[in-house]
Amino acid sequence: xxxxxxxxxxNLPIPPSDLVIDEIDGxxxxxxxxxxxxxxxxxxxxxxxxxxxxxxxxxQGVPTGVFxxxxxxxxxxxxxxxxxxxxxxxxxxxxxxRCASCVWLLEKLLGxxxxxxxxxxxYGTHRAQIRFNPLKTSPTKIFSAVSRLGYLxxxxxxxxxxxxxxxxxxxxxxxxxxxxxxxxxxxxxxFALYGGYFHGIDPDTxxxxxxxxxxxxxxVVFYSxxxxxxxxxxxxxxxxxxxxxxxxxxVLTAYSYSLYALVVGGEVYFDTAAxxxxxxxxxxxxxxxxxxxxxSGIDRLLRLAPDSANLIVGEEIHAVAxxxxxPGDLILVRPGERIPVDCRVATGETEVDEATITGEPMPxxxxxxxxVSAGTxxxxxxxxxxxxxxxxxxxxxxxxxxxxxxxxxxxxIQSLADxxxxxxxxxxxxxxxxxxxxxxSSNVPHTEALLNAVSxxxxxxxxxxxxxxxTAVLVASGSAAAxxxxxxxxxILEMAxxxxxxxxxxxxxxxxxxxxxxxxxxxxxxxxxxxxxxxCQVESxxxxxxxxxxxxxxxxxxxxxxxxxxxxxVPGRGLRTTSDDGEILVGSRSFLTENNIEIPxxxxxxxxxxxxxxxxxxxxxxxxxxxxxxxxxxxTTRLQELDLQMVLLTGDRPEAANQVSNELAISTYLANLSPxxxxxxxxxxxxxxxxxxxxxxxINDAPALSSADVGCAMxxxxxxxxxxxxxxxxxxxxxxxxxxxxxxxxxxxVIKQNLFWAFAYNFITIPLAxxxxxxxxxxxxxxxxxxxxxxxxxxxxxxxxxxxxxxxxQSAITRQ
Amino acid sequence: xxxxxxxxxxxxxxxxxxxxxxFIWTVKRGDFDDVEGPKYRMLDDEETPPVQDSSSQGENHEx
Numbered sequence: 001x002x003x004x005x006x007x008x009x010x011n012l013p014i015p016p017s018d019l020v021i022d023e024i025d026g027x028x029x030x031x032x033x034x035x036x037x038x039x040x041x042x043x044x045x046x047x048x049x050x051x052x053x054x055x056x057x058x059x060q061g062v063p064t065g066v067f068x069x070x071x072x073x074x075x076x077x078x079x080x081x082x083x084x085x086x087x088x089x090x091x092x093x094x095x096x097x098r099c100a101s102c103v104w105l106l107e108k109l110l111g112x113x114x115x116x117x118x119x120x121x122x123y124g125t126h127r128a129q130i131r132f133n134p135l136k137t138s139p140t141k142i143f144s145a146v147s148r149l150g151y152l153x154x155x156x157x158x159x160x161x162x163x164x165x166x167x168x169x170x171x172x173x174x175x176x177x178x179x180x181x182x183x184x185x186x187x188x189x190x191f192a193l194y195g196g197y198f199h200g201i202d203p204d205t206x207x208x209x210x211x212x213x214x215x216x217x218x219x220v221v222f223y224s225x226x227x228x229x230x231x232x233x234x235x236x237x238x239x240x241x242x243x244x245x246x247x248x249x250x251v252l253t254a255y256s257y258s259l260y261a262l263v264v265g266g267e268v269y270f271d272t273a274a275x276x277x278x279x280x281x282x283x284x285x286x287x288x289x290x291x292x293x294x295x296s297g298i299d300r301l302l303r304l305a306p307d308s309a310n311l312i313v314g315e316e317i318h319a320v321a322x323x324x325x326x327p328g329d330l331i332l333v334r335p336g337e338r339i340p341v342d343c344r345v346a347t348g349e350t351e352v353d354e355a356t357i358t359g360e361p362m363p364x365x366x367x368x369x370x371x372v373s374a375g376t377x378x379x380x381x382x383x384x385x386x387x388x389x390x391x392x393x394x395x396x397x398x399x400x401x402x403x404x405x406x407x408x409x410x411x412x413i414q415s416l417a418d419x420x421x422x423x424x425x426x427x428x429x430x431x432x433x434x435x436x437x438x439x440x441s442s443n444v445p446h447t448e449a450l451l452n453a454v455s456x457x458x459x460x461x462x463x464x465x466x467x468x469x470x471t472a473v474l475v476a477s478g479s480a481a482a483x484x485x486x487x488x489x490x491x492i493l494e495m496a497x498x499x500x501x502x503x504x505x506x507x508x509x510x511x512x513x514x515x516x517x518x519x520x521x522x523x524x525x526x527x528x529x530x531x532x533x534x535x536c537q538v539e540s541x542x543x544x545x546x547x548x549x550x551x552x553x554x555x556x557x558x559x560x561x562x563x564x565x566x567x568x569x570v571p572g573r574g575l576r577t578t579s580d581d582g583e584i585l586v587g588s589r590s591f592l593t594e595n596n597i598e599i600p601x602x603x604x605x606x607x608x609x610x611x612x613x614x615x616x617x618x619x620x621x622x623x624x625x626x627x628x629x630x631x632x633x634x635x636t637t638r639l640q641e642l643d644l645q646m647v648l649l650t651g652d653r654p655e656a657a658n659q660v661s662n663e664l665a666i667s668t669y670l671a672n673l674s675p676x677x678x679x680x681x682x683x684x685x686x687x688x689x690x691x692x693x694x695x696x697x698x699i700n701d702a703p704a705l706s707s708a709d710v711g712c713a714m715x716x717x718x719x720x721x722x723x724x725x726x727x728x729x730x731x732x733x734x735x736x737x738x739x740x741x742x743x744x745x746x747x748x749x750v751i752k753q754n755l756f757w758a759f760a761y762n763f764i765t766i767p768l769a770x771x772x773x774x775x776x777x778x779x780x781x782x783x784x785x786x787x788x789x790x791x792x793x794x795x796x797x798x799x800x801x802x803x804x805x806x807x808x809x810q811s812a813i814t815r816q
Numbered sequence: 817x818x819x820x821x822x823x824x825x826x827x828x829x830x831x832x833x834x835x836x837x838x839f840i841w842t843v844k845r846g847d848f849d850d851v852e853g854p855k856y857r858m859l860d861d862e863e864t865p866p867v868q869d870s871s872s873q874g875e876n877h878e879x
Binding site for chain 1: 818821822829839840843844848849
């Protein structure tokens with residue numbers, strides 16, 4: 001794309017009829033609308049022009065309707081938290097943040113607004129916290145200032161669940177910090193005691209150091225280790241041995257035995273107890289941080305429907321909050337606006353972009369009596385709509401509920417470590433019982449029999465258990481991220497390694513999701529160039545997806561576009577305008593034949609046809625389709641090599657689905673599926689024991705993405721799809737899906753090895769303990785060596801992945 | 817000897833506790849809530865916006 005036809009601010013191609021030319025600092029700049037021009041002037045005026053060089057937008061354009069957005073003071077007022085007369089706070093979600101420079105720009109420019117005291121934008125969650133002086137400014141002014149910059153703000157008050165999750169994460173951090181601080185102290189004491197064990201130590205000094213060790217270990221066990229204690233209690237109640245139970249067993253026996261030894265005199269094992277807790281908390285901290293993000297996906301889903309609506313009362317139009325609408329109300333929706341609640345068309349007809357429901361980019365004609373859903377976009381004309389359902393019952397709200405239910409229903413993935421624990425815990429208890437029986441029946445004091453049994457319990461719990469999974473996950477997600485593959489957490493990596501079925505959405509996932517001109521067929525005696533020129537002359541004023549496809553094609557051919565004045569839109573049929581050479585018609589076959597234009601019969605299969613006529617005679621037709629992504633065929637073939645089943649789930653017609661599945665290595669397809677049906681199908685397959693990954697991009701895929709064991713979305717998909725998915729590919733390249741599964745499978749393998757070694761090392765010391773030969777030094781040595789081995793094995797994973805994947809890339813190149 | 821050991825241990829505990837309290841204060845202040853943003857924000861005093869790392873770069877650079 002050359003610079004001439006892209007808007008300086010938003011990067012989108014400029015529809016010729018909307019071109020705005022401005023001269024700033026002696027340079028001619030071209031914009032797609034006055035809004036973008038305004039943003040450029042603000043940024044330029046503040047001397048922050050460097051934003052344009054440093055920003056990194058993977059997606060072009062600005063949020064729909066951002067420059068027309070109106071904010072109602074009474075709606076915003078509910079979200080304001082007042083501290084004092086002259087100090088208040090409001091939280092918002094900002095749509096349109098795409099890179100770190102966006103955060104920088106917003107903070108810089110909003111900070112300069114009069115009355116704004118402080119602003120902090122969170123890059124990860126797109127949330128902003130603004131402290132302002134209500135005497136000098138108002139929420140409405142702040143919101144308008146944000147929207148003038150081309151970002152769409154939504155008021156946001158976090159729910160109880162989110163606040164709880166954030167508190168949880170903080171408390172985990174504090175627990176770990178405390179454990180780490182105390183364990184460091186403890187290590188100093190332990191070294192003194194080890195030294196004493198080998199070289200002798202003054203008994204008084206030894207005892208005082210042991211007392212200090214006991215003092216620092218107690219909070220580690222009962223404060224930092226509290227989550228394990230409660231987890232163990234739960235697992236006892238449910239009679240399901242878990243990793244928590246194993247940890248608690250080891251920690252509590254080590255701790256209480258050491259207390260006993262402290263009183264009667266003997267060796268203490270406080271460091272074993274404290275280190276197990278510290279290392280395992282560290283592991284949990286590694287894994288836990290990305291988990292909260294799916295919740296904000298639901299918020300964004302709900303924000304899709306506009307907050308306010310134009311209510312028609314008699315002859316007047318009032319702006320009201322969408323939630324106050326009740327069934328039977330009449331509302332007005334203008335072109336470019338989203339529909340606030342579920343309605344029926346009362347008067348007028350228009351084309352509606354229903355991509356939110358069907359995922360299909362082609363707009364649908366809606367006439368009086370037809371149903372339109374909340375969150376869909378009105379494209380062509382102003383229409384009056386009759387409200388059918390209140391906002392809380394709207395399609396979007398139901399979909400948000402579906403996503404939420406799916407997330408709640410989804411059982412937490414049982415990690416490999418937990419599964420191993422179910423076998424290991426009974427085994428350890430049996431060994432300990434056997435040890436006790438053996439010594440009890442032989443000729444030693446009863447206390448010694450008990451002590452030997454207790455030692456078995458102490459050494460059996462491997463410290464490396466806590467590191468086995470998180471270190472492998474950390475290395476794997478690091479090398480995955482370098483390849484543009486983001487896993488949201490370690491359990492997702494483990495799960496992705498076990499996937500055996502992949503379900504694909506069609507439009508936007510396997511195809512590029514944008515109508516594109518496949519073929520230009522001029523009528524006999526007409527040229528391709530003239531045909532395109534005529535079509536563009538009419539289509540250039542429209543933001544209809546087909547029009548954009550046609551204009552794109554004309555640009556490729558190097559055709560200079562000219563816009564016509566006074567274009568008449570006939571919704572669902574076509575466009576007409578008059579030129580010096582006569583009337584131009586562009587649209588469906590029936591649109592032209594109704595206007596008495598003769599067209600010969602043409603066979604075009606499943607493609608969309610756009611006919612063009614000039615002055616009453618047919619000039620030719622354009623065939624439009626949604627092409628497959630470049631590497632879709634290669635990617636699916638390679639996935640097949642991994643022994644994965646593949647299924648196509650689409651809301652589109654069966655013919656279109658059939659065609660795509662024929663061209664790719666995907667054998668089965670299901671067509672005409674609603675968002676709910678996709679999710680239900682996935683649930684049914686899960687019942688039969690399959691582990692499913694769903695790959696999708698649209699809002700309509702959100703319930704399926706959250707129902708699947710692993711939901712996967714690609715960059716360029718809708719925000720909501722990205723938020724509800726567990727695995728994100730940051731480049732729209734399907735071959736990364738193969739890489740993602742490859743990495744996940746390797747990771748699972750390394751985790752298995754790690755767990756094996758972690759337990760194997762501790763198994764070696766069990767005979768020592770059972771024979772009554774266990775010294776604290778041995779416990780410490782096994783702890784350290786198994787941890788080192790596990791970490792080393794995890795580090796190997798990075799090199800392994802790098803080598804294997806660069807090899808496959810090379811062989812793919814030589815094959816070509 | 818015995819006395820000085822105890823004093824030294826107590827001293828190290830006191831210093832450690834100071835660091836621990838400081839840590840808790842920073843967590844409560846929310847310094848760890850957004851660990852992703854600061855690395856982009858650190859050059860903020862100079863009037864240049866941050867550049868994103870290459871792993872998440874998109875294809876549509878402004879020329």
